[in-house]
Amino acid sequence: MSLLEVKDIDVHYGDFLALRDVSLNVEPGTIVSLIGANGAGKSTIMNTICGLNKPSKGEIIFDGQNISGKKPHQIAKAGLSMAPEGSHCFESMTVQDNLLMGAYMAKGPERMERLEGVYKLFPILKEKAKQQSTYLSGGQRQMLAIGRGIMTQPKILLCDEISLGLAPVVINDIYDKLKEIAATGLTMLIVEQNVTRSLQASDYAYVVLEGKIVMEGKSSELNEDEVNDAYFGINSFA
Amino acid sequence: ACGSSSSSSSTNEGGSSSSSGDTITVGVVYPQTGALAAFGAGTEEMYGYAVDEINEAGGIEVDGTTKKIQLVYADSESDPTKASEAANNLIKSKNVDIMLTAKTADTTVPVAAACERAGVLCLSVDTPDEAWATSDYQYSYHAGFNTENELNSFKDAWDAAGISGGKVGVMHATDTEGQTMINAISEFCEANGYEAVDPGAYNSGDTDYTSIINSLKAEGCDAVVGVMLTSDFGTFYSQLKSSGYMPKVTTVAKATLFKEDVDAAGADGLADGLCSEVWWTTSHPYVSSITGETCEELGAKWMELTGDEYAPATCGYDYANVEILYNVLKNAGSLNLDKLTAACDELSVDTVIGKVDFNEQHYSVQPLVTGQWIYNDDGSWTQEIIANTQVPDCPTTAELKVTK
Amino acid sequence: MAQCIITGILLGGLYSMIGIGMSLVFGIMKLTNLAHGDLMILGTYITLVITRALGCNLIISTIISVIVMCILGFVIQQFLVNKVMDKGEAPALLVTFGLSIFLSNLMLKIFSADNQAINNSLSVKNVVSTENVSISASYLTSFIIAVVIIVGLTLVMQKTNFGRSIRATSDDPMAAELMGVNTKTAFAAAMVICMGITAVAGTLVGSTFTFYPSSGTQYLIIAFGVVVIGGMGSLFGTLIGGIVLGVAQLLGGFVFGSGVQMLIAYIVLLVIQALRPNGLFATSAMRK
């Protein structure tokens, strides 16, 4: 059974229909990626799953539970966490407090364990543990956001624009680590701009174009060029 | 937008009574709400009562026809700017023939200013004369006590406390009344064998009086005299008490005209023994120039109309303001402004607040007696009259009690 | 001089009590609460009315007042502030502004304009009384309560999960939701705490000073002074802000005469502001 099932959802921003009949499945223990051009609706999908947007049609089943229409914090409690696009650090708090917020729902000692885990993944964050997060560089913030997501120890982790602004070395690192984490059973839904990397990192991929899923398949079986074509649709640029 | 504003004004006009009819429209601006609302309590009852007496007796003959008086009230909201707007509004939308106003300089001065501009006769009470006389008035007249009377009434208390020749600390705010007092007091003290100590002015609303109290303490003042707002006084007096130092007698104007105010000054009868000037009591030996009622009777009427348990000084002054109106109208026999002012200038009439006779500066000086607040065992307050030099026929009720 | 400094510091404690609620509301909800002073006076009146009506002990009536104010805080948060919080600075400001004029005039209707004082014996007692120095019992009490509340609240905010959740909500409600924080509840909790503290401050003010329904404005400006000196949102800053203001006022009165004591306090405030535009202990860095 799928861990996360999105069934035929529509999402509106005012009059604007941002998503149309979007359906997707995430099997437990897999990494699923969303691919699409800017404005295709990837973030909208992610946000809707998290409860930040309300679908006007369709339903979202997570872990056997219908979560559509629930509040984000209720969904988070059910075990679904997201590292949002643009990192969204708690600016006035220290790096460590930011991470501890991730473990908001956990018990004391467990929190510290998880903290150590994240520090191992991103050593730089340990260095900056006592620093206010406003002063982090763009990439460090991204790490903090992912780290915070991991801290929640969710059943599924959503990462929007996971590698935005990261140095290649860090990206490689993160993908390596993600695989490690996935191996422990964490399920992930990620958005990644880079098609090659996206297909490499994931087990399954969906291509989003103008609010619709236009292509899907096992990542290993998808052809990169076809994906590229699908992803641009009728090429309106240039 | 224009449309709506003109429609709102036309309703006002529709509601207004024109002076050409058989009534004389008299505006009354006083604080119905706001910090001074306590002053305003009972105003409408008393003014209304007095005017009813006039109307029931047939009204007043002006310009050849006998007219009744109609009062229209407006709220100053205890704010001088609003008082000015309210007066303007009455003048413009209700076409008032004469304006009455009362209850502190914050009301009477801006209303007088508005009337001066509009050319409307303005009669007022309830403000110390000097505080009211901020300008050379043409159309405004006032009856109140002056600083000299005030200080004399206080001196009676000091004398009674047996501190002749002692030091008197002066609590004065930066406002007109405070300044008037501090300007007058040195000379007054010198003339009467006291020594005035100026611990510096304070601003109304200040939260802390430490430096003032320190000066009073350092100088070892035997008495404290002042003109203070109730709230300032309450805060000051509890700080004075907690400083561990108390003068033998404290005489404060303005702050404790009403029982509610003494109570507010502090816990468990903190203000016990406080002396204040008393403008009017039900025992004053005066009678109404309209009906011959005594002050006693007026006080009873007040209690009946308002349900209060005692009649404060404003009772007499409210009534007196209408009395003055009555006499001015009667003497002028006209609503013509020149005739009205001439009648004011020549006015000399015995009212429930004593003889009213406007001087060159358009004000009349009324006498005061000295009162002391006594905190009773059951938690109630009594104001004893401890000196009556200015109104010898008003009986004293007790000897001064010295504070410890 | 010594008297002035000691009294100034103690008065500062009371001032910081007045400021805490405003500072927290700003720190957490980014809301400049123009109704703060009036809410505090409302708390004062509630204490007063209960003391008078039930004739009960001041502590008990303060507790009741705190409870009532907490409930009111919840209501205000749910029905007023929550609805406009995300609409920008001006709308939220106006709502509290509307609340302010509404409240002060409503109190005027209900409680009349009479001056009032909460009867308690502290206000006229002193703890120390020598030739040169006397310490007022009510000032000292206020100071101690302020310190206790500030220390306690700081610990809660810094060290507990609850405190972190409130700070997180204040920084980024969306992200906090994603972490599983019910932000509506967090804001409501914060408002409730603020109002509770404000009720205590109200009682202290009412038993130290004479008050009336429109006293709110006077204390609003003191609260403002305290928090801008200390830095909006900083609890420790509130204490320091209060003390700076108190001492500046008292020393100003001592040196230049009491008429200008507030002028001196204001000037000190403006100078501190000019030198440290975000207050002495501004927490959150400037954004955008």
Place this chain on the structure above:
Amino acid sequence: MSAVLTVKDLGISFGSNHVLKSINFELNENEVLGVIGPNGAGKTVMLNILTGILKPTKGTISFQGKEISHEGVTERCRGGIGRTFQVPRPFEQMTVFENIMVGGVFGAGMSEAEAKQKALEVADVIKLDDKLDLFAGKLGLLDRKRLEIGRALATEPKILLLDEVGGGLTESEVGLIINLVKEIKSQGVSVIWIEHIIRTMLEGTDRVMLLADGVDVITGAPLDVMNSSEVKKVYMGGGDDE
């Protein structure tokens, strides 16, 4: 080739954090200098120093032969240093057109009429000519990045500082940005371009500088730098693909 911008021994510390220790480089006329470096290397900080937002603790910056370290933000902008922000900061409640006009009026000191013409020109360059009357707050990411560049262009800069303008864009969009930068360069503007996208470094720049540990580790032709062991070590991570 002469240097428009010379940076000598530039350093900055935040408390005990010595973010930049000693940076030395020259930007030549009509050159695109790529800057790479690990996250937190201080690239954005360097831009902030160059534009005057941060004050360096040491070092000198000469722009067109003139020492500008003491100049303020606006002065440098008017002098010809334009920049974009890593996270775009459009004037959200102004239209795209007005956004660009601001650059012209204040950065280039034009009259409003001139600035309007300039805005039209710039809009063509950044391909926002069809969205001129849209409020900038409503733009998508690519358009925001374009607008960032457009506003900077309208100030008629001699050098343009780009901070991750390609970040978060798709590959084809990155291609568009590369072309855009080329076009800008062809108009005689020198560019410093911070980016984590390898392709932009290889295709879009004339030289690349690696920033790490607070110093400029290596500067040179794009391909050489990207293949250098230093870059492999601190940036690419063990010589992975790409």
Place this chain on the structure above:
Amino acid sequence: MKKSKLIVLIVILVVLFAVIPAAGSPNLLNILTLMCLYLAMSQMWNLLGGYAGMLSLGMQAFIGIGGYTLTILSVRYGMNIFLSIIIGAVICALFGLAVSPAIFKMSGVYFAIGTWIVAEALNVFFSNWKFVDYAKDWSINTVFGMNGKQLYITALIMAVLATFVVFFLLRTKIGLALMAIRDSASAAETMGVEIYKTKLKCYVIACFMMGLIGGAQYMQTAYINPSTGFSINWTIAMTFAVIIGGLGTMEGPIVGSILYVIITQIMYNYPGMSNIVLGIIAIVVIMIAPQGIMGTLYAKTGFQILSPRRSIPKRETAKE
């Protein structure tokens, strides 16, 4: 085309307002005078709060200075009242300039509070200043001679002047700079906008105008003391008018101040309710229309008469 229509509209309005004194009752005149004065004040407050991002709670400082200058110069030194208020305005501008180094360090809510504190400090200062006879109540008897018509015309001039100042200011570079600063100060700065200078210009202009309007207001009030001159109530009225009408729109202050005066006029008949009602209205309007009446109208319909938006010129060359 559009511009000429606008000018016609304005001319009609001005003529209309100018002929009212001949036709209207004294009461209407009085109400219009108040509207004009509040309009002028709110327009200035809006210039700072709505356009320059400087929400001020201290504009009463300038009303007070304006009023006091009128009082002292005309009552004590017998100076012409109009000359007095102009000098008052100049003093306000200078005072604004003098305090700007301190208060311009502050931003946002700190600025709002800082300005209020300045006004409060002035209140205390004037109360302790011998030159103005401490906190004495002044009757401004030099303006007693002005009749309703003169007052109205003065107020009308203030309203028109204030509106035009804002209108034209927003069409200069300052207007563009202000919008940019409001949206992102740091970006504006790197775009060459001199934040400090721009804000200072606006501030000093607003101070000058406020002084002028303060003087005109006190011709109407004819009574001053420090606590009324420097009362926060002035700013409360302006804030109310602007935010109800629509912050950051030119029509907002107009609609807002008209409403404000109408409401207070109606409320004269219900003593003690006026402020309760104003409070409720403020809350309800913001709940329903957070942008204020004109702001919401604009957001919904795009309706705006006096828009400071820059128009996009027609392209000379047709684009393919």
